[in-house]
Amino acid sequence: MTDPNRLPADVDLEKASAARCYDYYLGGSHNFEVDRELARKVEARVPHVKPLAQNNRAFLRRAVRYCLDRGIRQFLDLGSGIPTVGNVHEIAQDRAPEARVLYVDNEPVAVAHSRTILEGNERADALQADFDSVEEILASEQAGRLLDLSEPIAVMMVALVHFVPDSAGPHETIRAYHERMPPGSYLGFSHVTHEGYPEFTQSIIDLYADSSNPVVSRTHEEVAELLSDFELVEPGLVYVPEWRPDTEEDRWEDPARSLVYGAVGRKV
């Protein structure tokens, strides 16, 4: 977006947005017919897409709370999307009102939406930037105001990196964040995989291909490689329902149906 040869991106409502579909799966109404159309198509092919999305959202909640319990009071939520129900600043500031949150997304509507929601909240803001613009993000006015990189921080990349193709060098970007995170910081991470139910995942890939956010699936090994700079906390990289469920009832009979791996890593 800082490429001077490119005019500012227009707001394109012709194409479905992954963020607004996600909101729909969670039961939100921050979406348009074009989004719901895609979401319903996905639901027809992946009937449990709503519980799947909700599970991923619940993973975010558990990951944020995990970090809060370890004293983290600042969050950088990358690819935050529409900060619909159960977003990071609500989770964090509910427990620790002094917690600070910076949301980053490259989609102008998501950012505008975040700003609308965050009006009056001095400890949270939203920034429009690309995931790989590490320096731009960390040098931004908002980061200067909200984040203190001499203190441990939690960086959230939940349901984000499966929108980043290998050609964009996701590992290098993650490493760049890792370098800037002080020791004792955490990374919250989840990612779609095709290993358990390739047909479901393929349906999602196919359907999202024409959206603003095409999906790239990765194997357990590939995802683990992306996280190799971090020390993963128990239970490591697992299907999200398996990651520290609140109750035994929250475990899935077949966790692989969640299609999403999750992990929290610690920078040593």
Added chain:
Amino acid sequence: MNDTPVEEEPVLAGAPAGTSRQAAEPDPLVDFARRWSRAVIDTSYVPMSRPELWEFLTERVRRLLGTLLAEHHDGKAVAEVGAELVREHVVAPEALRRTLLLLGSELSELAARVEPGTVVPAGRRLELLASLAAGFDGAARDRVLAEQGVIQRAVLNARDAAEEALRSSEARFRAVFTSSALGIAVVGLDGVLQDVNDSMTVIFGVARERLLGCHMLELADPDWVDKLHKSDRALLAGATERFAVDVRYTTPEERTVWAQVSGALVTDGAGEPDYQVVLYADVTDRYMLQAELRRQATHDPLTGLANRTLLATRLQEALRPVPGNRRVGICYLDLDGFKTINDSLGHPIGDDLLCAVANRINNTATGHGALAARMGGDEFVVLVADTDGPTRMLGLVEHLLDEIGRSVRIGGHELNATASAGVVEQPVAGSDPEQLLREADITLYRAKEEGRAQWVMFDSERNAAARRRFRLSATMPAALDRHEFFVEYLPVRRLSDGRTVAMRADVRWDHPEYGELAAEQFVGLAEDTGAITRLNDWLLRQACAHAAHWVRRLGTEAPLVTVDLSGRYFRDPDLVSDFREILEETGLPAEQLRLAVPEQALFDEVGDPADTVDIVRELGAAFVVRDFGARYTESRRLRELPVTSVRVTGEYLRRLSEGPRPDPLDEHLVSSVISAAHLLDMTVVADGVDTAEQARRLRAMKVHAVQGACAGEPVSALEVPELFASSG
């Protein structure tokens, strides 16, 4: 629904601390809340953990039971529970359906367990469900509308932000666009100019309206179109991100414009090429300067003709070995008598004449497809890189000489210049550039010698002698440095007593290639090339040093020394100081020195004695007139000068000794010269006297002294004192 989460009644190993007030006894309310949780938890995302939801719903069950057990139905309180569900994001219609099913079928039973004996009338139960549904639906409707409102506002804000960014970006671009000294054009993907700034109209000298709609390629001069097209194609194809090429343009007023053209592609939001921005930097001045510098490096500043450098390059190219019998021609031209014009009319006129001649040479040469170059001074070379034999070449040469010969009017003077030409025309094979130029130069020299305003064709045999002269004159300065010259002395014998009274210095050249050379083989040449000044200076220095040595050895017995100087050297203004310095340095008494010069050298242009004469007189040296009698009628002017003797030489002297009696005419001529000399109070020295008979007859005619074979063989300077020691 719910095919994924574990279905069976959860067996909790222990409720998470602080999330449930549940004791070991299963509380029927809590148990109910858990089942309610399970019914709704997957219908939408509820932003709390399952135990938190249990707690939340336990409280709602308690309130609903309270309402149910109250005397009257409290619709508002029940509706509030419905609204609270929505507020905690239990929002799906499916959640409401399951909630109503659960409450409708089991709430009465729960009431009975909590308050044993209670019977809830069916009407009250329905009223509760209806109120709950209404509260839920109203809140859900509000929530949907609120969320739609938020997302719509977000879209508007995002659009505003994007438009604002676009506007400020456009404003920035517009400011750069209008104020830039660079020409800026917005060019479509089809190459058509869609917008241009004011600088464009200045650079191209064309109104804005005429530029718009033009194709960017159609502006460029034809020879530059391809280059620009290629660069632009690469840009449009995405092969390059930007290009920069120098392109030449011609304005409608025929002005040449050099522009550094750079282009960049602008993409739209989706990354697709949208249009190009093309910048035109006017670099005409830089280009003109470079072109001028290039031209200056290869052209003569006065005449604008090619200079030696360019000629050398072209000659090299012309002589590049190629198959076939190609021939090359060189014409070396030199204006006749240019120095006279320069000296008499002044340099500005001389320069104008050179320019006029250069112009004619250039026009003629160009007409024949040849290159004209100025070598310096009044020398020009015409190179024909591809001749077809001597005939055509000589045609060009004659044409050149004719053109140069046409009278030219300069500053009120009608000048008739002529030129001489040395021409070489030969096969390319075996020619080398330096040799070719040298041969042409030598041939030119011969043309000059054989009379002017004509050409001479190079002929290798006839040129051998000329080349030798050329070599001698070219190597003379270096030979002086290498001490290849030496001095011999010819005795001058007085006829009255047979004593040697003087030694005549005779310069010789020990040439490494041609052997020992006598003065007459190179002195004339030295006079032509100007090397005579150094040569005479050297000779004078040597002779004085030698003579001083004799004086030191022989005292009053020492012979005079006679040094032959060229007229040109004698009139050199530097001679006066040189002369003084030489005498001082060598310590030779001036009266021991005789300078032998041509008569003409003693006088300046108007016939007065030259300044040098007075100096020589003042110092005490004297002159010998070398060619006495050549200008008989003017001889009287010698009367006042420090001339002690005259030298006579020539065929008639030799003939005096031939036959039993001398020819009366010869005798008369010699006697006349001698008489004239005596009348002027000068002694006579005869040169080239080889026999005793000659000497005898000359003595009878009152010749004072002789030199030649009969006076003695030439000796070196060191031998002179011995000569006197033996004779004395």
